[in-house]
Amino acid sequence: MADIQRNKTEVLLQRTQQSKRFFKAKSDYVTKPISEAGLEGLSLHIMLQLYTSLLILSPFGGRMSEISNSETLFPPRKGNLCEIQYYFSWDDDKETGKYISWTRKVCGYVAAYASKSPRAAYMNYRDLDLGMNKDANTSYAQASLWGLSYFKNNFRRLAQVKTLVDPGNFFRNEQSIPVLPFGEK
Structure with missing residues (x-):
């Protein structure tokens, strides 16, 4: 049994990274509706300029907003329309600055619709x-x-x-x- 465990450990220590992909993820909670023009600007003028971007909108409200913010450790319930998760990925580490800048630009664009004081974020990013x-x-x-x-x-x-x-x-x-x-x- 000890030999099997030692072999597993050696395999784990000798493995190589399969992908050299880099990524940046951020999140926001939307507190007021994003206008049609705002969504168009977000998708056409920002997100589509990078082919490796992903925007996930998770709706909130309904029964979820009936749970008190202090009842669980996950507080962004009441007052949020949805959560936005931004994800950008790239292959060349020389492009890191560009993609970090794009991520911040997208978050800046959404700031008018996002939570404030403090601006909330999803804890797992x-x-x-x-x-x-x-x-x-x-x-x-x-x-x-x-x-x-x-x-x-x-x-x-x-x-x-x-x-x-x-x-x-x-x-x-x-x-x-x-x-x-x-x-x-």
Whole structure:
């Protein structure tokens, strides 16, 4: 059995990346209807200029908006018409700047229709444009710059839980939930 496990480990360590594809993904929550002219501008003048772009609109409302924002950790329910997910991909790393710029341009175009104060984002697209932790000791106030975009008022509650279960902040990344200072609730 140990030999089989060792062989699996060796296979995983020796594998090569199949694709050299790069991508950038962002998201928004739409709070007011996008006009026909706005949709036309978005599709014709922005999205169609890049053949590797994808725009996903997920409708909200109905029963989903009856659930309180504080009832689950996924807060963008009430007041949002839909979620937009932007996805751009490219093959040459020399084009990264161009595609990052395009992504930001599309988000800028949609800003008039998107949530504000803070502009909300889908938590499973780590959007480093929103901000990121400087190190393992990033404060709650600093992390709130991006954390409130994903979790709204649930961010404080998540930091309280993180402080209880991972007080040493072992599990962290660029946008991980911070631990609160000792004694702070």
